[in-house]
Amino acid sequence: MVCLKSYYQKNDTNKMKITHLIFSLEVGGAENLLTDIANLQSINHKVSIIIVNNIYSTSLIKRISKNVEIITINRPEQSINPYYVLKLNVTINKINPDVIHCHHHNLINLLFFRKKCKVYLTLHRNGIPLDNLRKYNKIFAISEDVKSNIRGSYNIISCPNGVLYDNIDIKVDYNFDTFKIIQIGRLQSKIKGQDILINAIHHLVYHLKFDNISLDIVGQGPDMKLLQKLIDDLSLNNYIKLVGNWDRNFIYQNLKNYSLLVQPSRDEGFGLTIAEGMFAKIPVLVSDIGGPMEVIGQGNFGFHFENTNFVDCANKIFNIKNTYLDLENTQKLSDAYNFALEKFSIQKT
Template sequence: MTLGLEVATPAKAGRPRPAPVVMHLISSLRIGGAERMLISLLSAARATPGARYVVCIMNDEIDGRMLAELEACGWPCHRLGRREGHGHPGYLVQLAGLVRRYGVDVVHAHNEGSRKWAMLLRLARPGLQVVYTLHCQGLAQQYGAVARWLYRAAVGATVAISPATAEEGAQIGAPRLTQIPNGVDLSRFRGVGRPREASGPLRILQVGRFARDKGQDILIRAVALCRAAGLETTCVIAGVAVRPDDPWLEHLHGLMRELGVEAAVRIVQDRLDVEALLAEADVSVLPSRAEGFGLALVEAMAAGVPVVAARVGGPAKLIDDGVNGLLVPSDDPAALAAALMRLAGDGSLRRSLAAGGLAAAECYDIARAASAHALLYADLAG
């Protein structure tokens, strides 16, 4: 069922102004954090009174399972079928047509590629408001003076998903900077974790796209160190490769052969059933070199699975070391191995961290994020 949208009309005296029509714009719909967050947000928004949303996917890179989840949210969904890297002005014409058709007041760009198209729309239609979600770090180093000026001229509000990305936004002078943490559907993960006593192989899980920043190589080296120290482990690294012959994925397989851990580490691709993976894990690890938020950590916490993460970006603020997880130095396989061995030998610690994680996860209910976004849209649209 598609939720109906009516063209906005001026509110009569004494009547509340209708909620603004918001177009959610994203470059592609591959399996990833920004895409997953968009679907969760749109699903939760069905409970937002008066919400009026429409979705547009720019590129032709679409995972069928993700699309099915997105369409199940019930909002009108449009696909432009653009090939990545093509900047034909016809796509801008199509976007402008959707804006007119639905009477769009606000365009919310959910990643860097879609932000550029949203900014072009804003320059073409000055009354349109643009919201951009800042998911990652590093933009301050990429943006020169002209890029920053254009950003401030075209983007009406910036959503930072963590204190780390809020700092990034402040560095580029992002207008109307608002911190709204990512959220998860807590009911989806509640009761998934199955705490065990400290016996048998330690079952390690990492979930995230395959990229050097995610530190999968650090985890593989840590597993090798654990096994060299006599700790029996199994490890599942689940993620998404940019392409089948992804060089980073090939590097990881080569590293596993080099360290002799091919039997202990299993790489799986394109899994959407994160709950099933967490159900078979004793610990969830995020050894990132850079991380804007750490959605995989919140999912693990909500499932009651203890977490270990590198002390970078979002995870450094998300985790209270020793209370709801363990933090280790970034890019340090030995420190990660030490944390894993500590957890393997201490069932009490695993249980206490799991309990702390469950409590912390309550702050990241997707319903809160959906409500906060709705308030931002209304405020921005005036």
């Protein structure tokens, strides 16, 4: 695995001009990573972020350093009006960057009038079409899993996501009256699998008779109404809450108050929230797919269940609860923290 910052080196007296290009800047793993990287890069380089579409989170923009120039093109999503493409290219030519770093594989097709500069791409997920990959000078994958899912002879460098772990409060008290579970992610169940976890909670409450349990689902997205209906239909309103988006600082301060973080994704290239849970020293339970399994060291530093199997998910939660105070598990949390520190610190990205 290679550190991203090693590809942004010039001598100390010659700052690079780095432009990050992204379609939208909503709350999510890719967007969180971009803001953190841009903030760190701006210490030594001249950094800008160009947001193509008129979709962006003001709370996320507030987290970006004043040293980073933020430029909005304000294109309506999926608009084919050439005005916005022209505006984008004129803006880039004025900046005259040394590097344009794209955060979606299609963005290079909007760059027509750029001067000679390197164009990089970060692959933030699996299932990326191959059509545009050879157009980039360098390609970074957020995990070995994402890298291995790209078939063909592409020069792809694995560079894991990083976490600002210093900002995360660490859990010290593992006693509980209610076993509190947290899940964080965009409410898009075909990818993030929140429905799997909801069904697992139903199995725990009504079949395994484990009722001193609660689940907070953090995030927003297109499936909010669908997931709320599922909660209603399964009579789980006393156990599960869709709490909406939380500010990341609030999440970092409150992860320690939970007994377990579950990431039940059907598809996940990495799983930034899993690493955040490890830094908070709370147990993490993930579906046994490539990216999340990579984050927990193939099961050495976290728990896993069979992908899409809500009964197995429920059984694993039940077992974690029953062995929660065991020395083996508390040592596992310390080992998980050290593993995350070695692999997923933002300073090493």
